[in-house]
Amino acid sequence: MKLRVGVIFGGESVEHEVSIISAVQAMKSLDEEKYEIIPIYIGKDREWYTGRLLKDIEIYSDLDLMKKYATNVVLCNKGDKFVIIKKNGIKRIIDYIDLVLPVVHGTNVEDGTLQGYLELIGIPYVGSNLYSASVGQDKVFQKQILESSKLPVTKYMWFFDSEYKENEKEVLKEIKSIGYPVMVKPARLGSSVGISKAKNEDEVKEAIEEAIKYDEKILVERVVENLVEVNCSVLGNYEEQEASELEEVMGADEFLSYRDKYLGNSKKTGSKGMASTNRILPARLDSKMTNEIKELSKKVFKVLNAAGVIRIDYLIDKKSKKIYINETNTIPGSLSFYLWEATNKPYKQLLDEMINLAIKAYKRKKRKVFSFETNILSNFNGLKGSKGKLKM
Ligand SMILES: Nc1ncnc2c1ncn2[C@@H]1O[C@H](COP(=O)(O)OP(=O)(O)O)[C@@H](O)[C@H]1O
Ligand SMILES: [Mg+2]
Structure with a gap:
C-alpha cells in the first residue's frame, strides 16, 4: 500500500507564493510508485483546500477559480486515523493521510505554528519539530542559542519596540557600542522584509521605524564587511547529520532582496523559487574553509535540534576570513533540493x-x-461535601 503523504503549503505569511512554488516542485518530485500525494493548500484567508488540481502551478494564477474547483476542508484525527473532512455542506471524510510533508515558509506556519497543530492531532510530519522551528524563525533566540554553544555569530543587541519608545537614548547608546554600520531587522520575519542597513544614528532611527512596522522585537547587528554569502544544507536528525555542497549567493542589490531571492532575474519566465537565485555552486572557497563550514553546519543543526532538511546561511568576511552564522531556515526555499x-x-x-x-x-x-x-x-470526589477542599 502506498503511503498517503499530505503536502501542506501556503499560509498567512509574506512567503506565501514561494511556498506554493516549493510545494509544487516537491509534489512533482515525490515518487508516485511509493506515495499517494494529497495537496493541502492553506489560503491567505486561512482556509484549507484540497484537490488534484492543486498540484499544478497554473491554477494559482487565478485563486478565485482555484477555490471554485478545490474542496474547502479541515484536517483532524479520528481515532488513529488522520482525515480530511469537507468543511461546507455535508461534512464527510473525503481523504485519509498517513504523514504530512510541510512545505511552508515564514511566520504563522513554518515557525512552529503548523508543527504545533500537527503535534496536537498526533500526525507524523517531516522536518524539524515545533521547538526547533520556532527558534529557526526568531533571529534573536537563534543567536542566543548559537552564542551559548560558542558558535560564531555577529555582534548584536536587541530590544522591544516599547523599550525603544520609552528609552530611545539608551537603545541608541547600546547600538553605538556595537559599532556602525549595522543591520536592523525585525526578529521574526524573512525574505529581507523590513531589513535595512544603517551607517549612522540618523539612518538607524529610520531603519528602526521601518523594522517596527513588522515586528515588536528588533535585532541590530554589526555589518560584515567584504561580504561573501554562502549557504549549506544539512539533512538528518540529532543522531546523524550530512552536509550538502555549499552555494555562494549573489545579490544585485546591497543585500539579497525579496526579488533576488524568489523572483530570480527573469520576470518573463516566471518565478522558479529559491532554485533560481543568482548563485555559484559549489561556492568559490578553498577546501579548508568549505570543510570548516560543512562541519560547523552539522553542529548548528544539532544544537538547534533540527530534523529533515534545513539550510544554514553564512556571512563571510573575505578579507579577515571570519565566518559568521547568519540564520537558519528550517524549511528552506525549494527544500534546498538544488544543493x-x-x-x-x-x-x-x-x-x-x-x-x-x-x-x-x-x-x-x-x-x-x-x-x-x-x-x-477518576477517584476524585473532593468537590463533594468538602466545600471545595481537595481530597485525593
Ligand atoms: N550582519 C550582516 N552583515 C552584512 N550583510 C547582512 C548582515 N545581515 C544580513 N545581511 C544581508 O541581508 C540579507 C537578509 O538578511 P537575513 O538576516 O538573511 O534575513 P532574511 O531572514 O530576511 O533572509 C542577507 O542575505 C545579507 O545579504
Ligand atoms: Mg536570509
Missing part, C-alpha cells in the same frame, strides 16, 4: 530520506511516555 542534487542526491531520493527520518522520529516518540492511561481524576 543536494549538487551533492549527488537526486530530489526524489532526498524526499525519500526526509520521509524515512520522519517515520523513524515518530516511532521513537511513540515509545516515550507522554501521558498515563489511567485517569487520575
Whole structure:
C-alpha cells in the first residue's frame, strides 16, 4: 500500500507564493510508485483546500477559480486515523493521510505554528519539530542559542519596540557600542522584509521605524564587511547529520532582496523559487574553509535540534576570513533540493530520506511516555461535601 503523504503549503505569511512554488516542485518530485500525494493548500484567508488540481502551478494564477474547483476542508484525527473532512455542506471524510510533508515558509506556519497543530492531532510530519522551528524563525533566540554553544555569530543587541519608545537614548547608546554600520531587522520575519542597513544614528532611527512596522522585537547587528554569502544544507536528525555542497549567493542589490531571492532575474519566465537565485555552486572557497563550514553546519543543526532538511546561511568576511552564522531556515526555499542534487542526491531520493527520518522520529516518540492511561481524576470526589477542599 502506498503511503498517503499530505503536502501542506501556503499560509498567512509574506512567503506565501514561494511556498506554493516549493510545494509544487516537491509534489512533482515525490515518487508516485511509493506515495499517494494529497495537496493541502492553506489560503491567505486561512482556509484549507484540497484537490488534484492543486498540484499544478497554473491554477494559482487565478485563486478565485482555484477555490471554485478545490474542496474547502479541515484536517483532524479520528481515532488513529488522520482525515480530511469537507468543511461546507455535508461534512464527510473525503481523504485519509498517513504523514504530512510541510512545505511552508515564514511566520504563522513554518515557525512552529503548523508543527504545533500537527503535534496536537498526533500526525507524523517531516522536518524539524515545533521547538526547533520556532527558534529557526526568531533571529534573536537563534543567536542566543548559537552564542551559548560558542558558535560564531555577529555582534548584536536587541530590544522591544516599547523599550525603544520609552528609552530611545539608551537603545541608541547600546547600538553605538556595537559599532556602525549595522543591520536592523525585525526578529521574526524573512525574505529581507523590513531589513535595512544603517551607517549612522540618523539612518538607524529610520531603519528602526521601518523594522517596527513588522515586528515588536528588533535585532541590530554589526555589518560584515567584504561580504561573501554562502549557504549549506544539512539533512538528518540529532543522531546523524550530512552536509550538502555549499552555494555562494549573489545579490544585485546591497543585500539579497525579496526579488533576488524568489523572483530570480527573469520576470518573463516566471518565478522558479529559491532554485533560481543568482548563485555559484559549489561556492568559490578553498577546501579548508568549505570543510570548516560543512562541519560547523552539522553542529548548528544539532544544537538547534533540527530534523529533515534545513539550510544554514553564512556571512563571510573575505578579507579577515571570519565566518559568521547568519540564520537558519528550517524549511528552506525549494527544500534546498538544488544543493543536494549538487551533492549527488537526486530530489526524489532526498524526499525519500526526509520521509524515512520522519517515520523513524515518530516511532521513537511513540515509545516515550507522554501521558498515563489511567485517569487520575477518576477517584476524585473532593468537590463533594468538602466545600471545595481537595481530597485525593
Ligand atoms: N550582519 C550582516 N552583515 C552584512 N550583510 C547582512 C548582515 N545581515 C544580513 N545581511 C544581508 O541581508 C540579507 C537578509 O538578511 P537575513 O538576516 O538573511 O534575513 P532574511 O531572514 O530576511 O533572509 C542577507 O542575505 C545579507 O545579504
Ligand atoms: Mg536570509
